[in-house]
Amino acid sequence: MNSSIYMRKDVSISSNIDYSSPSAAFTFDVNKSTLFKKDSRNYINILGVEQLNTLENTSLLDIFLSKDNVIEPHYHQNAAELVYCIAGAATVSLLNPFTKKIQNYPIKPGQVANVPQGWWHYEVATEDDTHLLAIFDAPTPEVILGSDILKFTPANIMAHTYCLDEEQWKKTIAPIVPTTYIGPAKGCNRVQSATDQAPYKPTMPQQYMKPCPYPYPYRYPPMYPYGTYY
Secondary structure (H helix, E strand, C coil), rough: CCHEEEEHHHHCCCCCCCCCCCCCCCCCCCCCCCCEEEECEEEEEECCCCCCCCCCCCCCEEECCCCEEEEEECCCCCCCCEEEEECCCCCCCCCCCCCCEEEEECCCCCCCCEEECCCCCCEEEEECCCEEEEECCCCCCCCCCHHHHHHHHHHHHHHHCCCCCHHHHHHHCCCCCCCCCCECCCCCCCCCCCHHHHCCCCCHHHEEEECCCCCCCCCCCCCCCCCCCC
């Protein structure tokens, strides 16, 4: 006898789902479950256990993008992600925490890119009418977004930690919209520079830096009164 069959059977028996209940759902229209919508060509639909209560360790995001739109940098603290390209084309980029390098994976229909759990990553549509399916090994895909990290981390902490000019940092992140999901945000009128076309280099412009005012070695962070972070 095939032992794998019995292993699968044991998993089903141990499940907390009552498959005999009248409330047990086995189908769902993902088109009716929008997580985020930027416009009619850029939006994300979601399917998780909240939408389909018989799901176990599976969930997905149905992603639609026009060219040059970006699923913002983020990570999933509870799941790995498999990105499958249905239509169009996109580049899936991830930061490998072991090599400290960005790895870029262009995908077209029928191709996939895998993002391990907790890895910082983002997706850029390189064609119009791009359709991606992001599949997770968790009943609900949890996420921490780059826009939220930048917007909600106190400015004085960022300035102190990275030896930045606090006022310049506030000015720099002022246009960021929390929970962006798909960027650029609507109404973005950023003036592009020559560096937009150049290879990315992780450097900080000099105008955002100032001599670090804190002595070294430094043991304890300065105390700030409540309410002075913004």
